[in-house]
Amino acid sequence: MAGPPRAVAVLRSAVRAGLRVSPAPVLAACSGGPDSVALAAALAFEARAAGVRVGGVTVDHRLQPGSAERAAATAALLRGLGLDPVRVLTATVPAAGGPEGAARAARSAALTAAAAELGARVALGHTLDDQAETVLLGLGRGSGPRSVAGMVTVRVDRGVTWWRPLLGVRRRTTRAACADQGLPVWDDPWNTDPALTRARVRGELLPLLEEVLGGGVAPALARTAAMLREDLDALDALAAAELDRLAPGPPGGPLPAVPLAALPAALRRRVLRGWLRAAGVPDLQAVHLAAVDALVGGWRGQGAVDLPGGAGVRRASGSLELLARGHRGPRPGATPDTPEERPRRD
Template sequence: MSGPPRAVATLRSAVRSGLRSSDRPVLAACSGGADSVGLAAALAFEAQAAGVRVGGVTVDHGLQPGSADRAGRTAALLRDLGLDPVRVVSAEVGGAGGPEAAARTARYAVMSEVARGLGARVALGHTLDDQAETVLLGLGRGSGPRSLAGMVAEREDDGVLWWRPLLGVRRETTRRACADQGLPVWDDPWNTDPAYTRVRLRTAVLPLLEEVLGGGVAPALARTAGLLREDLDALDGLAAAELARLAGEAGDGSLPVRPLEPLPAALRRRVLRGWLRAAGIGDLQAVHLHAVETLVTHWRGQGRVDLPGGAGVVRTSGTLVVLPPVHRGGDPGTAPPEEQPA
């Protein structure tokens, strides 16, 4: 007795262990494209054996003509595959960060709402090729090592678990799997529009790299991301332990300076970032972190370092202290800066 076609078997194998790792329901995010349709079909097939309920969600961004009708057809396909429940949700797309980023933000917001209502984790159809593109984008933008580490297979954000079981699967495999099963797919015209940076990476940069380097570039980039992620996770773990120790010694929310000085820069910055985030400081950029670090490594008696949201940090009595947002006309919470060393 022959089994399923190779591409179909590959997708089913990719979702099997993750699906069975928890009895928590799964919500397959589906745009109608080959990656997400192939993922939904694999989840639908494996759901019964895994004893896990699998539903689906498709988002109507309202940005292209006929989007509502297309979302309805995608939902019908998901129901035909056996997914239940299936939701069609509309997203209100803003303008911040450009059309791609704005659509992504709106999409994740509405999917999060549906997932919380169902107590489900969300399965996303990102592939190895998406991972390679993400790494190249991070490299070209100088976004730092965490960006080069790419997407993670599982990430929990604000109570929602995002699951990417296809990060080891090529895009061509998802398309082949859909064709082998006779599943209709929709090719989003945005995915071939050279106005978008990711499309130019996909259609021009990566093929050129493949030609120049003799092939295997996308898997190599994905493999590099995985190796880098292991190193970053190890550093983050060391930093968390160091922060817990230092914060425990202080006991008042401040951070002692002297133990920070001899730490390697990569570890020290992680400690500082963790400390600031624990204090409720969000949207930290590299420039903010480096400014706070100078209070440790290049201390010359400088004053308050301003942070996003109006908060600040000062060095006083050998410790770093987070100050509340400044209220112009007087800030009674400001601590006096430490005297400049002789």
């Protein structure tokens, strides 16, 4: 007996193991494009053997003419595949900010709410080609190693598990899987709009790199991201252990500066980031982290560092202290000019 076409088999294999790691239901996020439609079809097929309930959700951003009709057609396709429940969500995309980022944030908020309500994981159709684009964008923007490390297969954020089982699958394979199964797909014009950065990376930059470097660029970028993630995960684990050692008390407690200064810079900054995040500091950016790090590695008696949300950090009595929102003036009893704290005069 002949098996399924190769592309269909690749998609089903990609979701099979991950579908079985948890009995929690799965929501397939589907835009109607070939990647997410192929994902939904594979999940629908494998759900029977896995004994996991798989539903579907499509988000109407209301940014293009006919979006409501398109969302309804996508929902009908998902129901035809056997997914249950199937929901159409509407998202309000703010006018401020770039259209790509604003739409992504609005979609994420809508999916988060739906997943939390149903206690479900969210399956996303990002492919190896999406991963390569993400790596290039991270490199070009200089947004740090985590950005260059790309997307992860499983990520938990705000209590919701986000699952990307297709990060090892090429975009051409998802399109072939849809064609082999006779599944209609919609090609979003935003994906080829030269006014959008990712679309230009996809349509111009990656093809040029493929031509100049002789092919294989997208898989090479994805491999680089995977190797970098391994290194970053190891550093993060070491930083977490150092934070537990240096500040074993409740989140936001004092962090000794002198032993922290002895750590390599990459490890020290991760300890600082973990300390600040554990204390609930929101929207921490590289500029904030660099200023706090200067209280350790570049100490010259400078004052407190202001942080997002109105909090701050000061070095006093040999430790970094997190200051509450609206902080002003020295802490009573602090001795910011003890011998180890005195600013260098060089």
